[in-house]
Amino acid sequence: xxxxxxxxxxxxxxxxxxxxxxxxxxxxxxxxxxxxxxxxxxxxxxxxxxxxxxxxxxxxxxxxxxxxxxxxxxxxxxxxxxxxxxxxxxxxxxxxxxxxxxxxxxxxxxxxxxxxxxxxxxxxxxxxxxxxxxxxxxxxxxxxxxxxxxxxxxxxxxxxxxxxxxxxxxxxxxxxxxxxxxxxxxxxxxxxxxxxxxxxxxxxxxxxxxxxxxxxxxxxxxxxxxxxxxxxxxxxxxxxxxxxxxxxxxxxxxxxxxxxxxxxxxxxxxxxxxxxxxxxxxxxxxxxxxxxxxxxxxxxxxxxxxxxxxxxxxxxx
Numbered sequence: 001x002x003x004x005x006x007x008x009x010x011x012x013x014x015x016x017x018x019x020x021x022x023x024x025x026x027x028x029x030x031x032x033x034x035x036x037x038x039x040x041x042x043x044x045x046x047x048x049x050x051x052x053x054x055x056x057x058x059x060x061x062x063x064x065x066x067x068x069x070x071x072x073x074x075x076x077x078x079x080x081x082x083x084x085x086x087x088x089x090x091x092x093x094x095x096x097x098x099x100x101x102x103x104x105x106x107x108x109x110x111x112x113x114x115x116x117x118x119x120x121x122x123x124x125x126x127x128x129x130x131x132x133x134x135x136x137x138x139x140x141x142x143x144x145x146x147x148x149x150x151x152x153x154x155x156x157x158x159x160x161x162x163x164x165x166x167x168x169x170x171x172x173x174x175x176x177x178x179x180x181x182x183x184x185x186x187x188x189x190x191x192x193x194x195x196x197x198x199x200x201x202x203x204x205x206x207x208x209x210x211x212x213x214x215x216x217x218x219x220x221x222x223x224x225x226x227x228x229x230x231x232x233x234x235x236x237x238x239x240x241x242x243x244x245x246x247x248x249x250x251x252x253x254x255x256x257x258x259x260x261x262x263x264x265x266x267x268x269x270x271x272x273x274x275x276x277x278x279x280x281x282x283x284x285x286x287x288x289x290x291x292x293x294x295x296x297x298x299x300x301x302x303x304x305x306x307x308x309x310x311x312x313x314x315x316x317x
Contacts, residue, residue, distance in 0.1 A: 005209060005257050008285025014293040021045055032094070032125060039095040043102075046295050050103040051110040054078055058098070059150075061119070063138045065131075070139070071098035072150055073109040073116040075317075083156035083315035084115040084147060085188065086139060088172075090163030090292075092213075093132060093225045094124045101162065104294050104304055111308035113317035115152055117143065121168050129226045133236045136172025137180070144183040156315040157183045160251075160307070162291050163260075164225075166192030170267075171236040173247075181246070186314035188307045190253040190291045192267065193260050194239040196222045196232055200262035207259050211287055218259055239267050244274035251279045251310040253303050255286035281306060 007015075021042050028034035054076040060067035075082075087105060089096040098118040109116045119139045122131040140159065147154045161169035166189040173184060197203070198215055207215025226237050235242035250271055254264035264280060271278035283290065283299045294300040 005206070005211075006285055007257055007287060008297070008299065010297045010299070011286055011290055011293070014297050015287065015289070017296070018042065018046075018289070018293075036095045039091065040097065040100075043100055043292070046292055047099070047102040049295060050106050052076070053106050053109050056106075061139050061142045063135045065122075068135050068139060069098055069120040071102075071105075071118045073105050073118070074151065075109045075113050075115070078115070078151060081148065081153035082113070082115050082151055082317050083158065083311070084117055084143060084150075084152040085112070085158040085160060085311055086117045086119060086143060086169070087159075088119055088121055088136060088161030088165030088168045090161070090165045090191075091123075092221055093128075093164045093168075096123075096165070101292055104291060104300075107294060107301070107304045108308055111305055112311045114311060114315065115150065117150075117152075121165075124224055128224070129231050129237055130171070130175070130234070132168045133171035133175045136168050137175035137177075140172055140176045140180040140184060144180045154183055156185060158186045158188060158311055158315050159184050160188035160190070161192070162190045163288065164193055166190060167194060167237070167239075170194065170239050170242075174236045174242055184248060186249045186251070186310070187247070188251040188253075188310055189264070189267075190303065190307070191255050191258060191260060191288055192252065192264050193218075194263045194267050196226070196238060197240075197263070197266075200266075202261035202263075203259045206257060211257065211259070213259060213288060215259060240270060244270040244276060247271055247274070247276050247278075249277035249279075249314055251307060252281070253291070253306065254280065254282045255288055255290050256282050256284050257286065258288040260288065279310065
């Protein structure tokens with residue numbers, strides 16, 4: 001990593017550790033199945049440890065074309081219906097699963113005291129936009145209507161995600177019915193990819209700095225996911241084209257050293273200009289993947305605590 005970028009030493013060490021883990025795993029089968037298997041295995045060390053919660057179980061929610069896998073985290077000493085935070089993992093719309101951020105979501109459930117529902121969504125290359133956001137909307141609808149079976153208070157829901165998952169989460173809000181939107185009281189979004197602008201200040205500063213993601217990889221990612229036509233201006237993909245007056249209160253966590261930093265900044269500005277509430281926190285010295293490194297990075301743990309505090313203010317257990 002470029003020494004001049006101001007990357008936090010813990011973040012730098014975590015990135016090096018992540019690279020070591022991938023090298024130690026060795027080669028995987030070719031194709032997307034191998035890529036996904038490697039990504040899942042590479043997350044195992046980062047998900048070890050952390051707090052225990054009262055209960056964790058896997059389930060599925062009916063979707064437009066399939067049953068959508070979810071993992072549900074119920075905090076200890078849960079009593080009565082609890083608010084729920086519906087979370088979508090990162091992975092470039094291509095890899096990841098409801099277990100990708102297992103440790104971080106256990107930490108969040110323990111710190112907040114509400115239920116966390118980690119939901120999957122359709123991935124590239126099998127599916128592209130708008131399939132993921134339609135699945136996200138289906139998850140919101142189901143939890144708002146039937147979440148009581150899991151101890152969820154369907155009137156107190158929150159939504160969010162990490163990176164591409166943050167895009168899916170906000171896009172799913174755009175695609176959801178008015179009744180589901182009404183149940184979604186707030187959103188907490190981490191290092192979100194909310195638009196396709198390749199010429200922001202953060203893109204220009206970090207796009208060719210040898211970091212992941214780069215400007216070139218972002219360009220290809222947008223093409224793969226949303227093509228080059230009308231989908232790029234669809235508000236379910238490009239949040240800057242959405243009616244920000246409809247958004248509930250938002251918390252936006254951005255990494256300082258990240259091409260997508262200014263995407264979160266612009267969403268916060270749009271919300272505030274529309275008369276809404278948006279809290280933006282930029283985490284100094286962090287790069288795009290920092291949220292998944294709570295095992296060793298203090299600011300990643302701070303981010304989990306900040307999300308928990310926001311959820312406590314908006315949908316208190």
